[in-house]
Amino acid sequence: LDLDFPLVDGTNGVRSIPAAIIAEAARLVIYDLSNPARPLPVRTNQVGSATTLVSSIARAGAQEYAVGTSGGVVILSRPAMGGLNPLDGALVTTIPGLPMQGRTFGAGEAFDSAAYGGIARISVRPPHIRVVQVPPMPVVPIDSLLQSNREARVSFVGAARESRFLLPIPLERCGNGGGELGGGAPPNPLFNYYPMVQMHGTFGPEIYVALESTDIAGRLNPPRGRDEVPVLLSNAGASSGFGSQLAPVQALRLRRLSDDPTDELFNVYLGSPFVIVLQPLSSREKGVVASVPGRQAVWGGDFMRVSLDPAPNGSPALAPYLSTTALLEYRANLSKTYRSIRGEYLDSRNPSFARATPRVAGVNLQSGEFSHSESDLFVEGRGQDLNLTRVYQSQSRYVGPFGRGWDFNYNARILEFPDQEVPAGYQWCLLDRGDAQDQAAPCDALLIDGVGSVQLFRCIHPGDPTAGEVMRDPAVNQFLGVGGTNRVSRFYHSPPGVFSVLYKLSDGKFMLVMPDGSRVHFLPDGRLDRMVGIFSRSVVECGYGADGRLRTVTGDRGVRFEFGYYRRFSDPDFLAPDVSSSRVVEMGRVARVRVSPITANVGDVSFTYDADGNLERAIPAGGAPLVHKWSQQDLHEMVAVGRTDGTQPPGQVIKYVDGMVAAVQQETTSLIFGGAKATARERYAAGNGTVTVAVGAAPPATYAVDQRGRATSHANRPFEADDQGRPTHVAAASSDAHLTYDDANPVYRFRGNVVATSEGKGPFITGTRYDQSAWNRAIALTNVNGDVRLLDYSLAGDYRSAGEVIESTGPVTTHRRHNEYGQPEHESLDDAGGGLPLLRDFSYGSGGLGPDGGLQTARQLAGIAGATTSRDTRGRVHAFSESGLGYTVGYNSDGQPLSMTDLSG
Template sequence: MSYYIYKNNSSLWERTAQTDTQYFSLPLDVAVGDVIDFMVGDYYYFGNTPLHVTITTPETDPLLLATLGRQPWCHFFGDPVNVVNGNYTYDQTDLSIPTPGKPLQFTRFYNSRDTYAGPLGKGWQHNYNTFLTPNQDNSIAVYYPDGHTFVFTPGGEGYTRPPGCFETLDKNPDGTFTLTCKDQTKYLYNAEGKLARILDKNNNAITLQYDNTLLTAVTEPAGRSLQFTYDQDNHLTQITDPAGRTIVFTYENGNLATVQDLNGGITTYTYTSAGLAAITDPNGHTVAANTYDHQSRVIEQTDGKSNRTIFAYDPDNRKTTITDARGNTTTFYYDEKFRVTTIEHPDGTTNVYTYDDNHNQTSETDQNGHTTTYTYDPMGNQLTKTDPAPFNYVTTTTYDNQNNPTRIVDASGNAVDMTYDTDGNLQTVTRAVYGGVAITSFTYNDFGQVTSITNPNGKTTTITYDQYGNRESITDPLGNKTTYTYDILGRKLTETTPRGNVPGANPADFTWTYTYDENGNVLTVTDPLGHVTTNTYDLKGNRTSVTDPRNNTTTFTYDENDRLSALTNALNQTTTYTYDASGNLASVTDPKGRITTY
C-alpha cells in the first residue's frame, strides 16, 4: 500500500508500507495549522479523492496535563475515573525488589486522556519513563511517570513551580537538570532531558543506562539490575530481573495487548479508538470494561460482576453526574481549576471543599455540616488542623527546611519534638512525661538504615544488614539475637530464633525456612521440627488453600473482583460471603446456614 501527503498540490512525502498498520512520521515542513491532502493509493492513476487534514497539536492545557495521573486534589470514582475530566487511570507494579534505598521495581501507568505513545504504547508510561522538554518560551515541561505534566516557568535565577507542585527544578552548569521532591528524592536528567539517576535523601542511587534513546538497564546501589529488551518498533517486550525471571509484553496495532507476569499469568488489554476498553486478568475475569466518548472520557464502566456505572459530563456548568449500579446518583461540582468543590450525595446531603492557590484543601464540610479547616506552608506541609465547632480543637505542626516535622502539638497542648541528621533521618523523638521527658533515639548506617533504637529507659535494640540492604539480625536489649538469610531478590529464606544463636547451639534446630513461587508468594513454611505448612494460589495471586502440618486443608474461593466468596475448613464446613454493587460486604453465611447481613 502506498501513502502520500500533498500540500498546495505539491507532493511532500510518500511511503510504501508492508501493512495497513505501519506508522510513519510527518515531514518536518508540515506545521500546526497547515491543511494537507492525505492519500492512500496512487493520486494520479486511481483518482482517489484526497482527505483534507488540518494539523493540530496534542492536548496542551496545563490544567488537564497536571490532572492526569492521581493528583491529591483530584476526585475519583469507580476503577478509578477522574470525575472532572473523565480520565481513566490504572497502575500495576510488575515486580519490586528491596534495596538499601528506593526499591528496584517496575510499575506501569495508564491514562486514557494521555496522548503520549512511548515504549509501552499509547497512554502508557512506566516509573522510569520520566523526562523533561524545553518549550519555546524557555519554560520546562516535566513529564512524570504517572502521566501528569508540570510546566516550570523561568523566574529569578531558576524556575517557578506551577500551583500544586512541590518539587524544585534546577538547571546545573553542565546543562543537566535536577528535580528535588519534598522528601528530598532527586531525579537527575541529562542534557537531552532523559532520566539518568534517582537519588534518595541518603544518596542511594538508582542508575539508568540507555542505548541511544532506549532504556536498557536500571541498576540499584548493590549492583543488581533490571534489563530491558525491545522490538523493531521500539516497544518494550521483556524485562529480566537479577534472578533471570522475566516479564513479557506483546502489542497489537501499537497498543499494549498482553503482559505475562513472573509466574506465567497473562493479563490482556483490549482497546477502542478512544482508549483502554477492558482488562482481563490471568483467571479470565474482566476487571473493568470502559466505554468512552470522543474526548476519551469514560461514560460507562462495568466491573467483573457486570455492575454498570454511568458518567455524564457537563463542563459548561462544571459538574459531573454519576449513576451507580443501584441507580444512585451522585453529582460532583468543580471550579475553574478542576477541583471538586461540592459532592451532592443520593440522599441530598453534601460535602463541601475549599482550596488555596496551591490546590491544598483548606476546609471540608461533612454531610452533617461540620467543618474542619487546614492551613499550609508554601511547600504544602499542613501547619494547622482545626476541628469543627463548638470545640475548635487545633493541632499544629512545624517543619524543618527538608519538610520533616519537628514539633507536633495537639489540642491539649501535648507536644512531640523530633530532630534529624543532615540527611533527614529521624534521630530523636521527645515526649513530655510526668516528672521529665521520654526520649527515643536512633542511629543509622551510611545507607540510611536504622542500626540502633534506644528507648526512653536507655535500652538499645541493634540491627544489622546484608550487602543488599536486607535485615540480617536483630538483637534486643537483653542480648537475644534473631538472624535471617535472603535470596538475591530479598525474599526471606530462613529465620533463626535467639536459641539458635547462643554459643554451642545448632542453629538448624531453631530455624524456620520459606519457599516462594515466581511472584513472591510464600509456598511453604517449615518449622524447626520439619513440620511443613503449604499454600497454593490462583493465577492472580489469591491464596486458594493452606494445608497445615497435620494435612488439614482450608480452601478459599474468590469472585470476579478477587473478593473472598467462600472459605471451606478442614471439616468441609463452608462460610460464604456476598457483596453489594459498591463492593461492600453484604452478607456472611456460616456453615449452619445462619446469615449475618450488613
C-alpha cells in the same frame, strides 16, 4: 586546530576558545587549549556507528567541517559542534560511499579531494539539499509558482532562507479554532517549509525527496499507526514494510524551476511546502493541510532528515545518491539533517488536581477519563525501591515504548522549549482553563513525569522580583556546593500545586528537587539520568543504548532492570534482552524487562502487541497474562482489561461516549457515570455543579464540584481545596479539620508544608515546625492534646553517611541510628519515668547483594525477651526466633512461601 572555536555555555552564550579537534574512533573530541599545558576535553560529537573510523578532518567553509570516514564523508556544523546538548545536532549532511577517507583530505564548498594509496581523487560536491522558508512571500504550491513569470520565481528563490532549526506548528490545545490548523487565516510562512535541491538541471525535470522524523540518535521514529500523523514521507513506505502503519503519503515532489539550460533557475529544484506537527490531526485539520495542493504534514522529531527518495527518481545519474529501503528499514543516503522538536505526551484537555478530584473505579468523575496503572516488577531497595509501573490515561495522546496511551515511571523526561531561532510571540497553548490559558513560551520546560502528568515550569527571566523564592532555597548550596547559584544557568517557577523546583545547570543538565530534598537528575537532552534519595548513597540510575533507548535501571542494591525491545535481528543495536521480530507494529516497543540478578519472586515480564501496535498482553514469568483490549473506532481507547480474555478478575470493561467514560463493568457490577466535561473550558463555563456515579439500578451518588473540577463535598460532608489543589477543609463524621499551609515562607518549596490544623467544631489545633534545611524536616509536632514531639537532627549529618536522629516526647527519648542509606542500625528508647528500655539492632549486607541482599537482619530486645528476624539473599523473610521459639520459611521456584518449620524440625 581551530583557534577561535565557538563554545556554547550553560546560558546559551558563546565564547571563543583555542581548540584541538581530535578523532577518536567514531567521535570527534573538542579539547580546550586555553591552558596548553592541560588540554581539557569539553565536547564530544559522534560522526558514525561504533565501527566507523575517522581518518581525516578538514575545514569546509567558515561554518562547516568535512570529515572523511570509513563510510564516506559527513559534514558537521561548526557552531553546533560546540553545543552542550546532543540535540544541537552537529552532523548535518551525510554523503555515504564517497571515497574521501584518505589521510590527506581537503574540502571546499564545491569540491572534495583526497590522496591515498598513491592515487589523488577530486570529486564534485553532490547535489545540495536544503530546506527553506520564504517569510516575505505567501505560501504557494510548486505548480502555482511555476505558472508565474521568471521574475517572480527569481524573487521567491532569492527570499528563501535556511535555518538549522525547523519550527513545528505551535501546539494548539485550547480548542479555539485559531492558529495554522484553524483554517480561518492564510497559511503562515513561518511554519511552512519548502524542500530545495541545487544541482545540474540535466538530472531531469522533477525529483522526489523523502522526509523522516528521527529520534535523538538520528534514527527513523517507529511508525505511530495508520490513524496517526506519518513519521516518513516517501514513495517507498510500503516497500520498506511500513505500509500498514502509515497513513497514505508520498515523497515530496520537486520541480525544476526553468527548462532553459542558460537560466540559473535550471539548476534549482523546489517542492510544495510541508508542515511539522506535534499533535494528532482531526479530519478537519487534515483538510486544512491539504488546502495547499501538495502540502503534507509530518510528525515532529528530535531531528528532521531530508534525503533523495529511492528509485525510480530522476535520471540514472542520480542513482549513487538515492536512498534505499529494506524490510522495516529506510536507509537514507545523501541527506541533510535539521534540528526540530519531537511530538510528546499530550495530557487530557481537562486535567484535575491530584488531591482534590473524586475518582471511582479508575474514572475521574469530573473529566470522564479512565486511568489504569500496572506494576510489572518490584524489588525492595535499601533507600529506594525498584518498581516498574506503567500508567494508561484514556484522554492522553501518546505513542511510546508500550504503545498508545501508556507511559511509565522510568520514562520521566524534560522537554525544553527552544529559546533560539524562534520568532517573537511563538508559544504553545497547552490548556484553556476558561478564564486563563497555560501558554508555554521560549525557555520554558515541560516535565513529563511518566505517570500521567505534564507540568509546565516557567523560565525566570532577569529582573523577575519573585526569583528569590527559588534562588534562596537552601538546596542550591547544599546539593551544588557553596556558591551553588553559579552552577545554575536557569531558574524556573513551578506550576501551581507543585512544590518541587527545577534548575537547569551550567553543564546543560537539569535537577529537580523534591520537597523532602530527594533529587531527580535529567541529561541535557531531557532524558532521565538518575534519582537520588534523601540519603545521597541511595541512587537509582538509568542507562541508555547507542540508539538513545532506555537499557537499564540500576537500584541502590546493585539489582537492575534490563529492557529488551522488538528489533530486526540484523539491527546493530540488537542485544541479549531484545526479541527478534519482523512485525512493523512492534518495532521499538518494549518486548521484555528482566531483573538481573534474579531476586525474590521476580524474574521478568514480557509484552505482546496487537495488529495496531497497542499493548495486548503483559506476561509475568510463571504467571497469568494481563490482557488489554482496544476500540477499533478510537485506537487510543482501552475497552477491557483483565486476566485470560481481558474481562476475568481483576477485570473491567469500559464504555466511552465522546471520549468520556459512560460505564464500567466490574465482574457482575455495573457503574454508570454522569456529569463529566470534556474540557477545562467547559467545566469553568458550567460553574458549580455535580458529577454522579450509580451502582447498577441504585440511585446515583452525587459529588459536588466547582468550576475547577475540585470536589466541594465528600461523602456528603464539606471538602475544600485551594487554587494550588491543596485540601484546606476536610470533614468526617467526628471531625471538621481546616489545614493551614506555610504560604508566607520565603522559600517556595516549603509552601506546601502543613503548619497547622484546627477543628471547626471544637478547640483542638495541631502544629508542625520545620528546620528550613534542604531536607525540609519536621522538628516539632504538636498533637491535639498539646503534646510536643521534638526531633533533633544535629547528629544526622548531611545524609551522606551514618548518623543519628534523637526524638523526645515528654520523658521519653528515642535514639535512632541509621547507616548511609538511611536504613536503621540501632534504636533505643529511654523512659525517664521508669519504663523498660527498648533496644533494637539491625545488620545489613556489606554492599550489593550479599550476604543478605543489602536488606536487614533485625534483633530486638524488650526487657529480657529477644527476637531476631533474618532475610535470605533475595530479601525474603527466612527465619524468626524469640525466646527460644521460632521458625524458618521455605519457598518454591516462583518465590511463593511453601512451608514453615519450627526449631524442632
